[in-house]
Amino acid sequence: MRVLIVGGGGREHALAWKLSRTKRVRKIYVAPGNPGIAENATCVNILASDIPGLLRFAEEKKIDFTIIGPELPLAMGIVDEFERAGLKVFGPNRNASRIETDKSFAREFMGKFGIPAPSFRIYETAAEALKYVRTINRFPAIVKASGLAGGKGVFTANNKREYEKIVDQLLVQHKLGEAGNRIVVEEFLTGQEASVLVITDGLSINYLPSAQDHKKLYDRNRGPNTGGMGAYAPYPVNKRVANIIENVIIQPTVLAMRDQGLEYRGVLYAGLIVTSTGPKVLEFNCRFGDPETQAILPLVEGDLLGAMVAAAERKLSDEPLRVKNSWALCVVLASAGYPNDYRVGEPIEFKQKLDPGTLLFHAGTKMDGQQLVTASGRVLNVVTVHENLKVAKQRTYEAIKKIHFRGMYYRKDIGNTGMKKMKRRRRK
Numbered sequence: 001m002r003v004l005i006v007g008g009g010g011r012e013h014a015l016a017w018k019l020s021r022t023k024r025v026r027k028i029y030v031a032p033g034n035p036g037i038a039e040n041a042t043c044v045n046i047l048a049s050d051i052p053g054l055l056r057f058a059e060e061k062k063i064d065f066t067i068i069g070p071e072l073p074l075a076m077g078i079v080d081e082f083e084r085a086g087l088k089v090f091g092p093n094r095n096a097s098r099i100e101t102d103k104s105f106a107r108e109f110m111g112k113f114g115i116p117a118p119s120f121r122i123y124e125t126a127a128e129a130l131k132y133v134r135t136i137n138r139f140p141a142i143v144k145a146s147g148l149a150g151g152k153g154v155f156t157a158n159n160k161r162e163y164e165k166i167v168d169q170l171l172v173q174h175k176l177g178e179a180g181n182r183i184v185v186e187e188f189l190t191g192q193e194a195s196v197l198v199i200t201d202g203l204s205i206n207y208l209p210s211a212q213d214h215k216k217l218y219d220r221n222r223g224p225n226t227g228g229m230g231a232y233a234p235y236p237v238n239k240r241v242a243n244i245i246e247n248v249i250i251q252p253t254v255l256a257m258r259d260q261g262l263e264y265r266g267v268l269y270a271g272l273i274v275t276s277t278g279p280k281v282l283e284f285n286c287r288f289g290d291p292e293t294q295a296i297l298p299l300v301e302g303d304l305l306g307a308m309v310a311a312a313e314r315k316l317s318d319e320p321l322r323v324k325n326s327w328a329l330c331v332v333l334a335s336a337g338y339p340n341d342y343r344v345g346e347p348i349e350f351k352q353k354l355d356p357g358t359l360l361f362h363a364g365t366k367m368d369g370q371q372l373v374t375a376s377g378r379v380l381n382v383v384t385v386h387e388n389l390k391v392a393k394q395r396t397y398e399a400i401k402k403i404h405f406r407g408m409y410y411r412k413d414i415g416n417t418g419m420k421k422m423k424r425r426r427r428k
């Protein structure tokens with residue numbers, strides 16, 4: 001089988017690595033890829049947003065199956081275009097992708113079908129949005145740009161002044177362009193966050209191991225939001241919560257999408273918060289999470305490619321994917337200044353060879369001549385798998401000591417919530 005993966009970050013590296021271990025895969029192309037991915041696949045210099053270029057390439061190379069990593073090409077309708085050309089592709093079509101790409105659609109959908117979620121209001125003008133302070137006036141509140149904003153569209157307003165400033169930036173100054181022309185203002189919820197990813201063909205559902213992302217920049221979940229500073233899997237949930245996730249959130253969502261004529265094939269990612277009154281949906285994403293995928297895929301032992309192809313062909317069975325009874329922990333190494341302005345082009349050095357058990361997924365790297373250098377805010381993902389979460393954490397942080405680039409920043413507490421939860425369980 002000849003496979004094309006669209007994208008060029010840590011998630012796509014993890015996918016390429018996983019598929020490179022699958023016997024029936026003869027050739028893997030990744031567009032555009034990165035120098036790390038080049039160790040598992042052939043990188044092709046086509047941007048993930050260049051749909052005509054990707055289509056031409058897939059036809060020319062007789063690609064059997066294409067997997068879409070990021071949300072942008074899904075929002076642009078890459079799946080519709082590939083299927084129109086008779087090509088097999090993994091991901092939801094443009095309309096079904098709205099569950100991520102149009103946050104007001106997603107919230108109204110959840111409201112209509114009783115999917116547990118925070119209360120919300122949708123506004124299109126500053127005058128309307130300011131009604132919030134005259135009526136509800138509850139802070140902190142979450143303000144989201146309704147459209148895709150490259151991870152920069154979610155804000156926390158701690159008080160009226162901050163809220164008015166965000167409203168001004170989005171609805172008056174249009175700082176996020178069209179993406180911020182409509183905003184969703186949501187109730188602020190507290191609890192532990194969990195990412196639940198499933199593969200679905202619009203009817204059957206295969207669960208991947210759940211994960212916990214760490215979105216804040218600093219330890220103990222402080223500081224600004226980022227694309228994700230690390231993740232571990234599985235995220236331990238009790239039977240009651242798992243039951244709600246399966247029967248009140250995931251299955252009703254997949255079936256309601258179908259009911260609305262939005263057959264959902266691909267990965268459905270539910271970003272949840274487990275509150276004292278049960279899990280609620282913070283967001284749905286229409287793709288694999290990053291960096292969750294880097295922690296999830298090393299645990300999958302079953303036929304991941306088979307499930308993805310079956311989802312695309314509407315033939316998925318409910319047979320669960322076999323997974324390793326272990327933990328995987330991923331730490332993101334980021335550039336100084338991320339998620340705001342950061343320098344790129346810093347040489348990346350490996351002071352010692354990494355242990356063969358350590359996985360290194362490249363997120364934002366490039367070659368400058370013979371030298372590997374930083375090319376983005378999130379640079380590398382270091383991952384270790386072990387039956388004991390504490391050991392997985394120790395080994396990951398030991399491996400990080402062997403890597404250096406100027407300004408390298410990472411969180412030191414990835415996995416701590418999981419260890420605390422396991423300790424509490426043992427005490428009970």
Ligand code: GLY
Pocket residue numbers: 213227228285288289290291292
């Ligand atoms: N880890 C967050 C995301 O993939 O959107």
